[in-house]
Amino acid sequence: MNLDFIAKPMGMLVELLYNMVSGLDSSYLSAYAIAIILSTIIFKLLMMPFTLKQSKSMKKMQELNPKIKELQEKYGKDPQTLQRKQMELYKEANYSPFSGCLPMLIQFPILISFFYVIRSPEIYVFDNQQAYDVINKTFLWIRDLSFAENYVYESGIINGISMGMAIPFIGAALPILAAVSAFTTYLTTKMTSQPAMNEQQEATQRSMNMMMPVMIFIFGLQFPAGLALYWVVSNIFQLVQQYIVMNSSKNPKEELK
Template identity: 40%
Template sequence: MSIFAKVFGYLLGMIFQFVQDYGISIILFTLITKLILMPFTIKQIKSSKEMSALQPKIKEIQDKYKGNQEKQNQLLMELYKEHNYNPLSGCLPLLIQFPIIIGLFTALRQPETYVFVNNPELLARATQDFFLWVPNLSQPDLLKNVIPNGPEWLVTLPGLLPITSAVLTYFQMKSMNAAQTTSNAAQNTQLKVMQTIFPVMILLWGKTMSAGLILYWTIGNIFQIGQQYFMNRQTKGEA
């Protein structure tokens, strides 16, 4: 994965040299990478919607031929062919995005290795300048950044950036799950559980992950919520 970290780290370093603000650089970097990944994300969203639309027919076949796996597979393949749907089409975008996303996270988690290579002065200037209320984007954003004189149990909790990111993650997953709702009650329950668990995980990670990485995730969620909104509007307009 290091090749992706080097590529995206180099891109982030170039953006910083242009704007001279690490927080703004991460925001621009996030928007650029989201635009790069947009075709794969759109493909994945469309595939999820197609699968949701086919779910009633799939369940009908599975229930009718519950004891005949061969017949069930045959009819499912015919159904997919009739609707020009590839069951693997939703997996391919994820497989393509996975190494890219890991590379992005690695570059943001280790800016000294991948962004500001052999340049400790530039690294110090980039990560130790205030961005909004965060004094150092290479360190976690905790509540002590906005409540410096609070009790120890309070100031060590995740700060405003992780809280914002967790809330946005919840709404982003809620929007995505609404498009993926199926007739399978167990699957719908799993989606709702993940919708709750994942934002909590993001919040907890905010205690240890760098604020720069959480900023990337926050801006990415805003982008995806907007993307999902416009795709939903387009779908309604075509209906």
């Protein structure tokens, strides 16, 4: 799927933000890192109408879960009747079990295009490799967001570029950002998981809740650290949003209208 038509405008947004905060560039927090953080927040704000709809749908499902459990206990041996009763319950509560799918489908290509931008900023943000190579790309303990977090640098410099070697998984220090990416992914998957309808679904959901953080941790060690920074900021934003929605005092049925 070629998403250049979406990735290029997002790259322009990152470039705009980078130029706006270039005066804040420092040896510990680069303007490039700040631009990634701000663009992630703006992206999440733009997606908020869709994610709020999805979050409210999850809240409604949690409200219905006790009644669904009762139906499962009563009609568990009759799948057809159970399915019919569940649909009647959904209709009565004015809830669609597919109401959370559309927001996910809308967000997916935009998420992928944002991934393109952060993975290849020399193409979508800075127009050429040379312009990207010369900018400051530090973030706290990470020397260069364009490399994986476990990248080990040598003391030598060739043609103005620091040369190094990658040690799989460990590197020169603990991969903190990759670990935070995995942990926040675990929290978001737990918080946004729909109540399981049966034991098989519950087991599948439990496996996914464990596999996703592990995958994200491995990706955090293989891809540029800028992507891990984007992922952490995105997850934190989602966690705060989900917490506010799930603890809202409003009637979930009214929220879905």
